[in-house]
Amino acid sequence: MRKVEIDLLETLNGVMNIAEERKIAIGSFNTPNLESLLSVIEAAEELQLPVIIQFAQCHEPWIPLSVIGPIMVEKARKATVPVCVHLDHGETLEYLQQALDLGFTAIMYDGSVLPYEENLSNTKKAVEMAAKTGASVEAELGSMGRRESGAGDESGAEDETKIYTDPVQAGIFVKETGIDALACSFGTTHGIYLTEPKLDFDVVRGVRNQTGNIPVVMHGGSGVSREDYRKAIEAGVRKVNYFTYMDKSGGAAAEKYLGTLKAGEPVFFSSIVEAARAAMKENVKTAMKMFALMD
Secondary structure (H helix, E strand, C coil), X not given: CCCCCCCCEECHHHHHHHHHHHCCCEEEEECCCHHHHHHHHHHHHHHCXXXXXXXXXXXXXXXXXXXXXXXXXXXXXXXXXXXXXXXXXXXXXXXXXXXXHHCCCEEEECXXXXXXXXHHHHHHHHHHHHHCCCCEEEEEXXXXXXXXXXXXXXXXXXCCCCECCCHHHHHHHXXXXXXXXXXXXXXXXXXXXXXXXXXXXXXXXXXXXXXXXXXXXXXXXXXXXXXXXXXXXXXXXXXXXXXXXXXXXXXXXXXXXXXXXXXXXXXXXXXXXXXXXXXXXXXXXXXXXXXXXXX
């Protein structure tokens, strides 16, 4: 008898509904290579948790969306848990359309560095584009300073380019655009935290109140304390973006493996990859448990 495959490919709306019902957050992990993609899917399946796999436009130099995108969609379709395939930080409408054409079930238009009216106008267009395929849309108001790649000042000084989200403006923005989730700036930063973040949870509560409880997205989620994750989720965060510390754990594992080799012993790339993949999977499982309030 032929095995019947269950397609659990889900929209962002779908997994956000699960998060809202359970009062948890869903982990959203950048997967710009096969190793990180497999680590995230396997971690979600072992924990039996829904998950969001995503690809950021700034990762295009690492691997083209046209290459990794179809693989992400295929792995999501074959997963045993609900999986949303999401475009993270799409900076142009053309790039958003490319993701939709590949079968992505959610897109994020990031116009946060643009003037408000231009961000509003382009986000409306993104919502119209996504509606044609049934995909969900995330947008961003405010600025977290450094971009998703984590590049930026490493002096340890506070990033003065941060602009916290205005809850009242968020209410207007959500109503006029019809988006499904909103990334808010309330004290997080992309990349490595050089000082302990000071998070303003009143911003999250205010956005939820002004928008009719739209799911709030935390960008720059790596490196936040367990206590602050819990406070953010209680305030209304339903999606947490996470990549830098997962990626860092893979690098540390590769370095550790290389340190075990004796002088003159051959180095095999596949062994380095396997060590990194195993470490990333464990790091992702720890993060998923925190977001789901499992520990």
